[in-house]
Amino acid sequence: MRSSGFKLAAAVSALVLGLAFGVWAEEGVTDTEIHIGQWGPQTGPAAAWGSVARGTDAYFKMINAEGGIHGRKLIHHMFDDAYNPAKTLAGVKELQEGTGMFAWVSGVGTAPGLAVKDYLMERKIPWVGPSAGSLHWITPPEKYLFAVYPLYYIEAKALVRYGVEKMGFKKVAIIYQNDDYGKNGVKGAKEELAEHNMKLVAEVPVNLTDSDLKPHVMKLKNSGADMVLLWTSPKHAVITVGTSKAMQFSPQFMSTSTCSDFPLMMHISKGLWEGVIAATFAELPDSPHPLMQKYKKDAFEKFAAKDERWGLFFYAGIVFAEPLVEGIKRCGKDLTRERLVKELEGLKDFQGISGKIGYKPFDPNDPSCRQGQNHSPDG
Amino acid sequence: MDMKRDYYEDIRFFTSGVTVFWFVVLIVFLSAFPFLVKNYYVYVANYMAINVIVAVGLNILVGYTGQISLGHAGFFAIGAYGTVTLMTSAHVPFLPALFLAAGTAAFFGFLLGLPALRLEGPYLAIVTLGFGLTVTQVIGKLDFFGGRQGLHAPDLVIGSWNLDTDREFYYLVMVITVVMVVAVRNIIKTRVGRAFIAIRDADIAAEAMGVNLVVFKTLAFALSAFCTGIAGGLYAFVLRFIEPEIFTLLMSIMFLAMVVVGGLGSIMGSITGACLLSWMDLQLRNILSFPHVGTWLESLSRMYFSITGVSNIQFILFGGIMIAIMLFEPLGIFGIWIRTKKYWKTWPF
Numbered sequence: 262m263r264s265s266g267f268k269l270a271a272a273v274s275a276l277v278l279g280l281a282f283g284v285w286a287e288e289g290v291t292d293t294e295i296h297i298g299q300w301g302p303q304t305g306p307a308a309a310w311g312s313v314a315r316g317t318d319a320y321f322k323m324i325n326a327e328g329g330i331h332g333r334k335l336i337h338h339m340f341d342d343a344y345n346p347a348k349t350l351a352g353v354k355e356l357q358e359g360t361g362m363f364a365w366v367s368g369v370g371t372a373p374g375l376a377v378k379d380y381l382m383e384r385k386i387p388w389v390g391p392s393a394g395s396l397h398w399i400t401p402p403e404k405y406l407f408a409v410y411p412l413y414y415i416e417a418k419a420l421v422r423y424g425v426e427k428m429g430f431k432k433v434a435i436i437y438q439n440d441d442y443g444k445n446g447v448k449g450a451k452e453e454l455a456e457h458n459m460k461l462v463a464e465v466p467v468n469l470t471d472s473d474l475k476p477h478v479m480k481l482k483n484s485g486a487d488m489v490l491l492w493t494s495p496k497h498a499v500i501t502v503g504t505s506k507a508m509q510f511s512p513q514f515m516s517t518s519t520c521s522d523f524p525l526m527m528h529i530s531k532g533l534w535e536g537v538i539a540a541t542f543a544e545l546p547d548s549p550h551p552l553m554q555k556y557k558k559d560a561f562e563k564f565a566a567k568d569e570r571w572g573l574f575f576y577a578g579i580v581f582a583e584p585l586v587e588g589i590k591r592c593g594k595d596l597t598r599e600r601l602v603k604e605l606e607g608l609k610d611f612q613g614i615s616g617k618i619g620y621k622p623f624d625p626n627d628p629s630c631r632q633g634q635n636h637s638p639d640g
Numbered sequence: 641m642d643m644k645r646d647y648y649e650d651i652r653f654f655t656s657g658v659t660v661f662w663f664v665v666l667i668v669f670l671s672a673f674p675f676l677v678k679n680y681y682v683y684v685a686n687y688m689a690i691n692v693i694v695a696v697g698l699n700i701l702v703g704y705t706g707q708i709s710l711g712h713a714g715f716f717a718i719g720a721y722g723t724v725t726l727m728t729s730a731h732v733p734f735l736p737a738l739f740l741a742a743g744t745a746a747f748f749g750f751l752l753g754l755p756a757l758r759l760e761g762p763y764l765a766i767v768t769l770g771f772g773l774t775v776t777q778v779i780g781k782l783d784f785f786g787g788r789q790g791l792h793a794p795d796l797v798i799g800s801w802n803l804d805t806d807r808e809f810y811y812l813v814m815v816i817t818v819v820m821v822v823a824v825r826n827i828i829k830t831r832v833g834r835a836f837i838a839i840r841d842a843d844i845a846a847e848a849m850g851v852n853l854v855v856f857k858t859l860a861f862a863l864s865a866f867c868t869g870i871a872g873g874l875y876a877f878v879l880r881f882i883e884p885e886i887f888t889l890l891m892s893i894m895f896l897a898m899v900v901v902g903g904l905g906s907i908m909g910s911i912t913g914a915c916l917l918s919w920m921d922l923q924l925r926n927i928l929s930f931p932h933v934g935t936w937l938e939s940l941s942r943m944y945f946s947i948t949g950v951s952n953i954q955f956i957l958f959g960g961i962m963i964a965i966m967l968f969e970p971l972g973i974f975g976i977w978i979r980t981k982k983y984w985k986t987w988p989f
Contacts, residue, residue: 304955341925346879346886347687351922354680354806372790375881397789439780440788468777 287597289363296336298362300349301369303341310369313392314339316578323560331594346376353377367581371395387601390581399628407605409581411634416540417449420515424488425457434463434486438493446492462486467497474500482510491516499530518542522573543580543615552614583613651829670814674807682806688918689817690871695898695914696824697867703905705860706840707756708765711772712895715865717887718745719872721785727794734798742869749865753858772892780884790883793876825907836860901965903974912973
């Protein structure tokens, strides 16, 4: 009798304890801290994107300096994965199983992101704002994955509509990087042109390793295009523009947000970038927008390293983290992952320094419920 | 060191009761490992084991046959893509798919072995380098392989066993690794292995002794590629996502570094080399969170490098360690082991 009573007491107390933990302790959240993880290449082929993670870091430090969120400080754990998916997965597992992250933010690159996506989603860990405009994030949509980056596909549609309707171009061609990124651009351009009963006059693929683009530009020139979409890396975009000038071919060039860091593009093209129209996912560096001014003054100037540049990639780190911070704010004192997901789903026309962001309640058949900057091409 | 008096002494697996003891200890340790550590370290162990298979395979070629390859990432990619596409497109179960893919890699290894009959040293290095780069380019062009967008690995199911955790996958990887290592060790101890070594030491003399260079050189390439293909197939399931950009030249060079740092022509050397380098590859970034050393390195990099230098420093350390090993111990880690063993041989007197 006595022993069974003891067992019962033990079972009840275990249950109570378990419940208590279940209710009160969310992984990565304490009374004073919220742990957020992020990877970003500081070395390797994509190191130029490393400033994204450093931007987020400065942004979080700014928030902490202002008193944190409901008394909690954001503890930012970032690590260098050198754009190597095996290292991304290793770092994510180490931080998640060691310190325990409440959520993940940004994270540069399609391949590194896809290597950790299943791991995070199986564990129901929220991940906001992967830094790559890939369709992979929302096909199929995942309950805990919130995309912020506009789709390259939508960007292409918007640019084509602008070029055809507003600027009256008749012959549209595209030069694109031969991968996911470039093909999304082709897809968007084709669909938008079809709505105007038009077709691409030339589709020219470029490989990442190509360095001489004369044959490519020749094809564009022979097509007689008056508008050319540059869906390539910044380097290739600049080479295309330069080669075209040398070959006396001067259509209207339009490019993606990837090539929208104008000071950088003007610098590497030695001024040739003048006159190119580019889509962008956020305000421009010298924007008078009050939030931009604030971030520049309170985050960049106070917390960024001395050699850091106030460029698109740096504040992209802020763009990707803004919805997460807003979601955490809306949760109030009672912060759990489920609550965060609910609050993010409730975002509607949230305005930070990018386009307006909104999500919808989770629907496995509707990719747009997890695509933040998902406006009609006019947006 | 140990004088061998007859053939059977050379080929037997355990040279003494002591080696039996240590082998049993090793197997018990490997079986218990996942229960002793955090899941993250199980992942690290899986990553290491896969590199061990590659290093042991590459060692057949570089260490025993005296050829060189800067293109093993290509075989690795063939193994990975072969396994995944066979499973998703042809619905072949995992193990047969893995071996078929490794067989394909071996076939390409045989093809690459053909120019090796006429080329040596730097020339061979360039040919293999070209091969490694070509494979990823070709795969990237074919939509069948997902092109540049990559492929997702399907669920890993063997019979009715669904291996969806790192711990379950660990046992699969470990069994395959142990089998592969023992198999390679046995091949090296046979006529084939002795032919490889003869080719390495003097190929003309070997041919004069009756070693068929065409057969054995291509065989060395094929065997090496087979091991690498197996490892590649497993790697696809570590990442669960593969794309051509993963299999870079840097990867091939890392494989070669593992074999050289570990010690050429030694299986134990390859194993330690692979473990050490993959460990450093994953863990060196943590050096910045080390007390004292970390802050010192950080201030050093702030002084002399750009802001991204903070993490570049891990590569400098990595390179420094490799240079130090090569400089002070040309035989690699295995050389250090031999010397230590010799030193203690007469202990306690």
